[in-house]
Amino acid sequence: MESGVNKSENAGAATVRVALPYHLRNLARIEGDVLLAVTTPVTLRAVLDALEARYPMLRGTIRDYGTGQRRAFLRFFACEEDWSLASPDAELPEAVATGKEPLLILGAIAGG
Amino acid sequence: MSSVRVLVGTRKGAFVLTSDGKRKDWQVSGPFFAGWEIYHMKGSEADPNRMYVSQNSGWFGQLIQRSDDGGKTWHQPGLKPGESEMPRFPDKAPNRFLYDTSSETGKPLTTHQWYDGTQHPWEFKRVWHLEPSLSDPDTVYAGVEDAALFRSTDGGESWQELSGLRGHGTGAQWAPGAGGMGLHTIILDATNEKRIYIAISAAGTFRSDDGGQMWRPINKGLRSPYMPDQDAEVGHCVHHVAMHRAKPEVLFMQKHWDVMRSDDAGENWHEVSGNLPTDFGFVIDVHAHEPETLYVVPIKSDSEHFPIDGKLRVYRSRSGGNEWEPLAKGLPEKDCYVNVLRDAMAVDRLDECGVYFGTTGGQVYASADAGDNWMPIVRDLPAVLSVEVQTLN
Numbered sequence: 491m492e493s494g495v496n497k498s499e500n501a502g503a504a505t506v507r508v509a510l511p512y513h514l515r516n517l518a519r520i521e522g523d524v525l526l527a528v529t530t531p532v533t534l535r536a537v538l539d540a541l542e543a544r545y546p547m548l549r550g551t552i553r554d555y556g557t558g559q560r561r562a563f564l565r566f567f568a569c570e571e572d573w574s575l576a577s578p579d580a581e582l583p584e585a586v587a588t589g590k591e592p593l594l595i596l597g598a599i600a601g602g
Numbered sequence: 603m604s605s606v607r608v609l610v611g612t613r614k615g616a617f618v619l620t621s622d623g624k625r626k627d628w629q630v631s632g633p634f635f636a637g638w639e640i641y642h643m644k645g646s647e648a649d650p651n652r653m654y655v656s657q658n659s660g661w662f663g664q665l666i667q668r669s670d671d672g673g674k675t676w677h678q679p680g681l682k683p684g685e686s687e688m689p690r691f692p693d694k695a696p697n698r699f700l701y702d703t704s705s706e707t708g709k710p711l712t713t714h715q716w717y718d719g720t721q722h723p724w725e726f727k728r729v730w731h732l733e734p735s736l737s738d739p740d741t742v743y744a745g746v747e748d749a750a751l752f753r754s755t756d757g758g759e760s761w762q763e764l765s766g767l768r769g770h771g772t773g774a775q776w777a778p779g780a781g782g783m784g785l786h787t788i789i790l791d792a793t794n795e796k797r798i799y800i801a802i803s804a805a806g807t808f809r810s811d812d813g814g815q816m817w818r819p820i821n822k823g824l825r826s827p828y829m830p831d832q833d834a835e836v837g838h839c840v841h842h843v844a845m846h847r848a849k850p851e852v853l854f855m856q857k858h859w860d861v862m863r864s865d866d867a868g869e870n871w872h873e874v875s876g877n878l879p880t881d882f883g884f885v886i887d888v889h890a891h892e893p894e895t896l897y898v899v900p901i902k903s904d905s906e907h908f909p910i911d912g913k914l915r916v917y918r919s920r921s922g923g924n925e926w927e928p929l930a931k932g933l934p935e936k937d938c939y940v941n942v943l944r945d946a947m948a949v950d951r952l953d954e955c956g957v958y959f960g961t962t963g964g965q966v967y968a969s970a971d972a973g974d975n976w977m978p979i980v981r982d983l984p985a986v987l988s989v990e991v992q993t994l995n
Contacts (some may be wrong), residue, residue, distance in 0.1 A: 513637060513662060547678050550697045551662040556726060563661040597661045 503527040506537055506582075507592040511564075514552070514595070518545040523592055532587035534566060535578040551597065567594040605674070606950045607992040609653070610966055613638035616655060618673050621979075625956055628979045633900040634676060635667065642731050642945055645992045649739035654758060656729040656744070664728055666696045666744075668731035679758035694760040697748035699726050699744070699752055700919055702765035710765040714748065715777040722770070724748045731945060731988075733788035737795070743814075745785030749776060749802040753814065764814040767800070772819055776805040779839050779858075786944055787805045787840070792847045799853065799868065804839035807855065809868050814950045820868030824857060841884045842944040853991065854896050854923070856886035856944075861898055863923050874923025881908055885947035889972060890955040894922035897949075897957060897973060899942040908939035916959070918973050932976030938964070945988040952993060960986025 508524040515521065526540045542549045554561055565575040569583045569591050585591040608619040615633030634640075639658045646652040655667040655676070667676045679696040695877045701724050702710045716722035727747040735741035739758040750768050752761040767773075776783060787801035799820075806821040824838045831837075839858035846852065855862040855871065859882050862871045875881035880900045889895035898917050902910050909915060914933040917926040938965035950956035957973050960966045964983035969976045 511661075513659065517662075517665070546695075547681055548693055550664070554663065555695075555698045556700060561661065561663060 504532050504587045505589045506532060506540075506586060507589050507594045508537060508541060509594045511595060511597040513597070514548060517547055517551065520545070525589070528587075531581045532585070533579050533581055534573060534576065534584050537582070537593055538578075563598040565594060565596045565598060568592075575594075604952055605994045606956060606976050607645070607650075607994060608948075608966065608968070608979065609643040609645065609673075609857070609988075609990040609992065610960055610983065610986055610987050611643050611656070611945075612984035612987035613639055616640040616643055616657075617983060619966065623952055625950075625952075625968060628968075630980055631673075633984075634673075635696040638665075639728075640987065641728060642988045642990075643792060644732050644990045646732060646734040646739040646742075647736050648734070650663050650689070650992050650994055652734070652757075654732045654734060654742055656732055664697050664726070664735075665697065666732075667731070668696075668758050668770040672862055679754075679756075680760075694756070696758050696760070699729070700762055700849075701750060701768070702763040703725065710763075710769045711773040714773055714783065715775055717778065720807040721774065724750070726750075727782065728784075730784040730786045731788055733790060736790050736792055739784040743790075743798075745788050745800060747782045747784035747831040748778070749783045749785040749805060751788070751800055751814065764810075766810070766815050767808060767817045770808075770817045774804070774984055775836050776889050777803065777837065787843045789845050789853075791842060791845075791850045793850050797850075797867075799843060799845070801840040801843045801855075803841065804837060804858075806836045806838040807843060807868055808851075820864075821871070822869065823864075823871035824862065825860065825873075826858065842886050844886045844888050844896065846857070846888040852893065852922075856883050856898055858882065858904060861886065861923060865903065874919070876919070876924030876926055878917055878926050883942075884944040885942050885959060887947045887949055887957070887972075889957075890949045890951045891953075892920070892928065892955075895920045896923065897947065898926075899947070899959060901941060912937045912939060914938040914940065914961075916957070916969075916973055916976075929969075929973045929976070932969075934959050938963075942989055945990075946986050948989045948991040950991045950993045951958070956991070958989050958991055960989045962986065 528540045568586045578582045604623040610617040617632035621628045641656045643655040651672040655671040657665040684788040713721035729744045731745040733743040744752040751764045754761045785802045786955045789799040791797035796813045801807045808817045809820045810817045826838045841856045844854045851867045853864040861875045863874045864871045883901045916929040919926045940961035947959040955972045957969045964987040966979045967976045
């Protein structure tokens, strides 16, 4: 189990903090938030690409392989705003891009 | 000394139950992959230490797990055990099941029949069944929902659809049953490596004689009263099919209603429900050493998925069907309202054949004497989705 800190950060790239749900942390064998080097501009797509590049076992668990779309029961939140339906190429808030606030990936409360 | 390993997939994880050849004292390990649905787990006959698991979640989708050491450790194929590095990714991905959409490889379809009769796109949902090759531990077949057959030849690191099944011509008529349109049964003929049987709810049974490239429906003789055309080539809700290796031309089927038998590799079917109290059910299996001894668990009806009168009974036929005897010693005599799902029965190959099944109530029952006497190995697991057995020497 590792800390989740990206060991291969790129100089000049933004450092983004990502909070994963329990099962995905287990799958990636990490504890706590993930710190990722993300190319700018910092978009959802850029963050997820960086996340999946660092933790390839997460490929297909957040975005569907067939469609590339967000899986239906996952949601994205940042700075108390719901980004789930936003364009994947929209820039995330500056607080996320600077690592002050995390990008939250949440599993929907479903199933009783 | 011989031993057995019972592989149990449940709604909330996988469990491995082990015992020596006496099958009286059991060790329970798990849950593995806690919190995930484990539709199926099965070991390779070519290498019993090689095991495959279908791990699924409504939130996070499909994963495949593999063990190379008999279940001590697990990893996603392509990912080194204990490491998070997956060097060959993304060219290979153990959880990428993409339908073949090329026009060169078997006329793959783009739609199937939906509940309202309209056509609906194929959408991958989960792997229902994993069937390792009988001779190569790195080759494994996956039956998926929406119904299709995939094969991996690299230990589960990547998957390719055998698209001739969906593309053979009837795919547009396939429709999902209440539980989805899953390919749930895969039978490999030990005497003919080119012959493969599969079954789909609610499409029917299909056979390939060339290793999975070309397919055709084999449903003649099935009668399904909910269908307007009783002689329809496809559309039957087949729940499970079983075969004994010594008689590979003989198939037994638990259909939605009816227990059926074929003596000609599925070309023709006839009913062998005989004196069963109800011929609705899900599981069916064959004794390891007696090709005409089979087992079913009658379920009251398709509206009430539990045993009749709250009495859990396995029924055994020693005559290849028609004449059935109830087996009740050690099973609940009253107030039992569980179900036994289609992949939740298996047999071992010890001299005295062991029979196992799991329930939606979380019990796994075992008989070490071909069904005469039963005992629960465990009583309080999550709902059991699948049971497989490895007989180890």
